Amino acid sequence: MRISVLGAGAWGTALAMAAARRHDVLLWARDAGQAQALQRERVNTRYLPDHPWPDGLQATASLAQALAHARDGLFLLGTPMAALRTTLRALPERASAFWLCKGFEAGTGLLGHEIGAQERPQARLGVLSGPSFAQEVAQGRPTALVAAAADTDLAELAVQALHHDQLRLYTSNDVAGVEVGGAVKNVLAIATGVADGLDLGLNARAALITRGLAEMSRLGLAMGARAETFMGLTGMGDLVLTATGDLSRNRRVGLMLAQGLALPEVLARLGHVAEGVYSAATVAQRARELGVDMPIASAVQALLDGRLAPREAVSRLMQRDAKPEWGV
Numbered sequence: 623m624r625i626s627v628l629g630a631g632a633w634g635t636a637l638a639m640a641a642a643r644r645h646d647v648l649l650w651a652r653d654a655g656q657a658q659a660l661q662r663e664r665v666n667t668r669y670l671p672d673h674p675w676p677d678g679l680q681a682t683a684s685l686a687q688a689l690a691h692a693r694d695g696l697f698l699l700g701t702p703m704a705a706l707r708t709t710l711r712a713l714p715e716r717a718s719a720f721w722l723c724k725g726f727e728a729g730t731g732l733l734g735h736e737i738g739a740q741e742r743p744q745a746r747l748g749v750l751s752g753p754s755f756a757q758e759v760a761q762g763r764p765t766a767l768v769a770a771a772a773d774t775d776l777a778e779l780a781v782q783a784l785h786h787d788q789l790r791l792y793t794s795n796d797v798a799g800v801e802v803g804g805a806v807k808n809v810l811a812i813a814t815g816v817a818d819g820l821d822l823g824l825n826a827r828a829a830l831i832t833r834g835l836a837e838m839s840r841l842g843l844a845m846g847a848r849a850e851t852f853m854g855l856t857g858m859g860d861l862v863l864t865a866t867g868d869l870s871r872n873r874r875v876g877l878m879l880a881q882g883l884a885l886p887e888v889l890a891r892l893g894h895v896a897e898g899v900y901s902a903a904t905v906a907q908r909a910r911e912l913g914v915d916m917p918i919a920s921a922v923q924a925l926l927d928g929r930l931a932p933r934e935a936v937s938r939l940m941q942r943d944a945k946p947e948w949g950v
């Protein structure tokens with residue numbers, strides 16, 4: 623199969639490497655210098671150093687070439703959420719594509735499938751998500767992902783592209799559920815990073831993860847998702863990974879904020895996108911519109927906006943009235 627991966631960050635590169643073990647894969651980097659270096663060095667020194675490329679992977683800075691390459695194959699969109707709309711707009715009208723980004727679009731508050739319906743209504747589109755640090759996939763360590771699409775044949779195409787010994791693909795048709803899980807877990811990982819950075823303990827972390835999962839599920843159900851999706855890889859699975867794994871950029875944002883660093887300094891030190899920073903406001907916005915209570919996500923947003931200091935955000939959560947664990 624011919625596959626083009628658009629976006630040469632850590633995750634786009636890791637999946638391009640995985641797919642290239644069995645397919646003809648072209649990785650598009652928007653920066654010509656970066657594309658030349660990738661092609662020459664056959665390793666992504668900036669985002670995934672120490673992981674040499676398989677023979678089946680080539681790089682280009684020509685978007686036209688990348689679009690032609692997978693015209694009858696599969697596109698994997700590896701840009702951050704902020705660039706998903708423009709990337710979708712560049713695709714052929716009837717392309718088959720999965721995006722890899724996790725978040726809500728800042729400003730509009732839309733999920734990927736809602737942007738896809740606006741920009742490429744005739745294309746076959748889906749989302750690939752699940753608990754997956756790029757570095758571990760590049761190392762060939764076992765990982766499970768979910769390919770979610772309304773079109774079952776499209777989900778099967780993702781399986782053909784990526785399923786192999788170390789990378790296990792499950793399929794789903796709950797696109798909204800998979801996307802809500804991926805977007806909200808990033809915001810919650812900032813919260814557990816703050817709690818761990820303040821040394822609040824393992825009890826606090828378990829409480830944040832569990833109550834965060836309840837928030838994620840409430841929002842998802844209000845948006846038409848299915849409850850079981852939040853118990854799966856793209857819900858609980860990705861939340862546990864991101865909230866506890868120190869490879870997570872979102873968790874690291876929380877850890878650094880707890881040390882008292884200002885957000886611009888945190889982002890400069892990170893050097894990668896941390897989608898929770900950009901999705902927190904839109905999670906809160908969608909929750910407000912739908913009348914969904916999301917106190918942890920709201921506290922993270924207040925922290926990122928500079929309205930609360932890390933310890934104040936924690937106090938705000940602890941001072942809430944007692945209530946039943948389930949129900950209103």
Ligand SMILES: NC(=O)c1ccc[n+]([C@@H]2O[C@H](COP(=O)([O-])OP(=O)(O)OC[C@H]3O[C@@H](n4cnc5c(N)ncnc54)[C@H](O)[C@@H]3O)[C@@H](O)[C@H]2O)c1
Nearest residue numbers: 630631632633634652701702705722723724755756894895
């Ligand atoms: N890194 C991971 O482990 C991982 C795993 C699963 C999902 N994701 C998701 O994948 C998405 C990308 O993450 P990443 O880790 O690869 O980010 P990254 O910070 O490593 O790289 C981002 C890349 O996107 C490129 N980019 C930014 N704007 C662009 C544009 N307008 N057009 C083309 N390219 C553009 C940058 O040049 C850079 O190469 C995020 O939504 C992230 O949440 C990441």
Ligand SMILES: O=P(O)(O)OC[C@H](O)CO
Nearest residue numbers: 752753754755870871872
């Ligand atoms: O490093 P993070 O926090 O962006 O998380 C990466 C992946 O989404 C984990 O599944």
